[in-house]
Amino acid sequence: MDIWTLIGGVAAIFFAYRLYTVLGRREGHMEAPAPRAKPATASDSDKTPNLRPAFEGPAAAGLEAIAAVDTHFDPSTFKDGAQNAYVLIVEAFAAGDRKALEPLLAPNVLDRYTTAIDQRADRGETVRTDVERLKDVDIIEAGHANNTARIKVRFVAEIATETRDSDDVVIAGDIGRLATVTEDWVFERRTDRGDPNWVLTRVAAV
Numbered sequence: 001m002d003i004w005t006l007i008g009g010v011a012a013i014f015f016a017y018r019l020y021t022v023l024g025r026r027e028g029h030m031e032a033p034a035p036r037a038k039p040a041t042a043s044d045s046d047k048t049p050n051l052r053p054a055f056e057g058p059a060a061a062g063l064e065a066i067a068a069v070d071t072h073f074d075p076s077t078f079k080d081g082a083q084n085a086y087v088l089i090v091e092a093f094a095a096g097d098r099k100a101l102e103p104l105l106a107p108n109v110l111d112r113y114t115t116a117i118d119q120r121a122d123r124g125e126t127v128r129t130d131v132e133r134l135k136d137v138d139i140i141e142a143g144h145a146n147n148t149a150r151i152k153v154r155f156v157a158e159i160a161t162e163t164r165d166s167d168d169v170v171i172a173g174d175i176g177r178l179a180t181v182t183e184d185w186v187f188e189r190r191t192d193r194g195d196p197n198w199v200l201t202r203v204a205a206v
Helices: 060-069 075-095 098-104 107-122
Strands: 126-145 148-164 170-173 179-190 199-205
Touching: 060 126, 060 148, 075 098, 075 107, 075 126, 075 148, 075 179, 098 107, 098 199, 107 199
Parallel strands: none
Antiparallel strands: 126 148, 148 170, 148 179, 179 199
């Protein structure tokens, strides 16, 4: 499953560049024409390509580096995809859905999540997690090196979760109570390949 496809295919935006060319016309008679005003020409602003605005914020330089190698890259579209990825990953991990996690996680992260799911299953435990809402989603770092684009996103989410044992007794959490969770997630994508997917490579609590 392609997370960026799930996001409604908004994974790509094209930036159009239009150059207006001014064509002048020579007018007059065979004789030398009388002096007249210089023909009007297009202003410099008409000749300037319609470029996108520069990226802003603490990750601006890194976002520019990514856009330099991927002209389809757009931070707003990426953030929309990252939000959807966050909810999918958190809830799929709670449900023990390995198949849903596979295309979204880097191998090292997938190994850790799979191990945790297996250990939970061995204990007969079940987990329910609901992401009530994302209060804040910010790109705080970005960069491009060694053909890899890397973006760190800070998520502030309101989440309800609880764990039940094999007898269906709640042993941790409370699905009726929301907790605010702040985490930094790092997403990466190879820019020297045709695969447009970003994968989660690291999670850290803040």
